[in-house]
Amino acid sequence: MNCRECEDMLSDYLDGEVEAACAFEIEQHLSQCAACRTLHAELCQLVEAGQMLIPQMGGPSLTTHKVPPQKLATATVSSWSETWVHSFLNRYVEIRLTMPQFLAAVGLSLGIVTAIGWTLVQNSYQPGSVLSHMTSVSKDTGSQAKMVAFDPPAAPAQVERAVLIESIGRLTKSLDRRKMNWNPQIRRVFERNMAIIDQSLEECAAVLQENPHDAETEEMLLAAYREKLRLLQEFAAL
Amino acid sequence: MIRITRFPQCGLIFGFLVLSFSLTSLVWAAEAELSGNLSVFSRTYQVNPQTASLSLRGITGPITVTTAERNEIRIKAELSAPSAKLMDTQLDNKVQLEVLNDNSGPVRFEIVVPSRCTLDLKCIDGAITVNDTQGKLTVETTDGDITLHNISGTEVIARSTSGKVIYDGDISPQGNYTFQSFNNLIDLTVPASASFQLAGTAFTGDVNLGGLNIANFIPGSRKLIGSYGQGGGKIHLTTHKGQIRFHKKK
Missing domain, CATH: 1.20.5 (Single alpha-helices involved in coiled-coils or other helix-helix interfaces)
Structure with a gap:
């Protein structure tokens, strides 16, 4: 018997499911091969640990069958024993669980996945985050309702402000390239009026920094952003 | 040699x-x-005076609108620069006019419309004056004054970024009126018998009620709120650094 054959049979040997002749060959090989002896010892420890754990969970004893050393993470349920899944998993690890244990495991897994997903979503939709930014962009193509629905903690004014800033940013970039083609008078009008609005924005922002809950200033800030967008749209049409 | x-x-x-x-x-x-001479665009469009509408998008130059009870919209435009181009279209009672070339010089529009004509006038650099209309009115300019005189429509929107907004007209109990000048004066002359609710924002809080007894108005406040008379029509005002002045029509 070589090491590969011994590894394949070892699990059945531990379960007492091999014939006497085969068991004798395995024992012979184990007495000569240190590596397989180590594997045998590890499997014995694993079986013992499993047998100590299962009675504490209140279920029938867990039996380990085949345990190739490289694959230890796949489980199946006894009721699946006739399915192709079983035939596939039978090559690796088969852990027999009762239905309540299986349902508990599935529930626990779902709970963990849901918790992780929820945490990710919450973090992603904080103002200024990448996903929040992407949602703002999508609003510009007509999905404001979607953005509001996905961002319940944000006030409507904050949402509108974010959308306006996004639109303004895009139009400003576009106009920066095009305004060199305007006649000088139009360019002066644009820059003068932009300066007026930008100054308003700065003043409103300064007031809001001191008093973030100043509703009138928040309204004025929004009006300034709207006016800036209107202006950019007017000039973008040139 | x-x-x-x-x-x-x-x-x-x-x-x-x-x-x-x-x-x-x-x-x-x-x-x-x-090039020093003016070229003139002059055209008349036959319309139903009850349902007529005019949309004009200018760039530079004043726009003046007056009324006449005729079945037509008359437009005269003096183009100061040869590069200015006008595109006009008429679809039923809707007339659209647009100045196309952004490198054009001033275009002086003189427009005569039926009094109930709906007007949508936009201009970037130039004053807009509208007289005696009764239809829906939307007027926007970036760098010019807006003067609306003897207006009796129920929906009026007038916005200028750095120009004055001057309104002299009725305030209908069912009307909606929006006036905005970001950096300049908003001057409103309304009948003493008018009824309206006031809302909006004046960042500097510089509001002169001109003798109108507006209930619940808080002098010096950035938030404009109050009602006059029975409080029917809605007036919404927004200015950042401009002043707001009311006058009673005599």
């Missing part, structure tokens, strides 16, 4: 060059003269 008698063709070439230069100068001078 080269003698011209040895190259008689030189005289011909020299003469040709002088002649060409003179002709070119004449053409340039003529072009300069033409």
Whole structure:
């Protein structure tokens, strides 16, 4: 018997499911091969640990069958024993669980996945985050309702402000390239009026920094952003 | 020394060059003269006076609208620069006019419409004046004054970024009126018998009620709120650094 054959049979040997002749060959090989002896010892420890754990969970004893050393993470349920899944998993690890244990495991897994997903979503939709930014962009193509629905903690004014800033940013970039083609008078009008609005924005922002809950200033800030967008749209049409 | 008698063709070439230069100068001078002149666009559109609408998008130059009870919209535009181009379209009772070339000079519009005509006037650099209309009115300019005189429509929107907004007209109990000047005066003359609710924002809080007794108004507040008379029509005002002035119509 070589090491590969011994590894394949070892699990059945531990379960007492091999014939006497085969068991004798395995024992012979184990007495000569240190590596397989180590594997045998590890499997014995694993079986013992499993047998100590299962009675504490209140279920029938867990039996380990085949345990190739490289694959230890796949489980199946006894009721699946006739399915192709079983035939596939039978090559690796088969852990027999009762239905309540299986349902508990599935529930626990779902709970963990849901918790992780929820945490990710919450973090992603904080103002200024990448996903929040992407949602703002999508609003510009007509999905404001979607953005509001996905961002319940944000006030409507904050949402509108974010959308306006996004639109303004895009139009400003576009106009920066095009305004060199305007006649000088139009360019002066644009820059003068932009300066007026930008100054308003700065003043409103300064007031809001001191008093973030100043509703009138928040309204004025929004009006300034709207006016800036209107202006950019007017000039973008040139 | 080269003698011209040895190259008689030189005289011909020299003469040709002088002649060409003179002709070119004449053409340039003529072009300069033409560009100083106004070209005029004048057109009349037949419309139903009850349902007519005019949408005008100008760039530079004043727009003046008056009314006449006729079945037509008359537009006269004086184009100061030869590069200015106008595109006009009419679909049923809706007339649209647009100044196309952004490098154009001022275009002075003089427009006559039926009094109930719906007006949508936009201009970037120029004053807009509208007189005596009764229809829906939307007027926007970036760098010019807006003057609305003797207006009796129920929906009025007037926005200027840095120009004045002057309104003299009725306030209908069912009406909606929006006035915004970011950096300049908003001057409203309304009938003493008007009824309206006031809302909006004046960042500097500089509001002069002109003797109107507006209930619940808080002087000096950035938030504009209050009601006058029975409080029917809605007036929404927004200014950042401008002043707001009310006057009672005599």
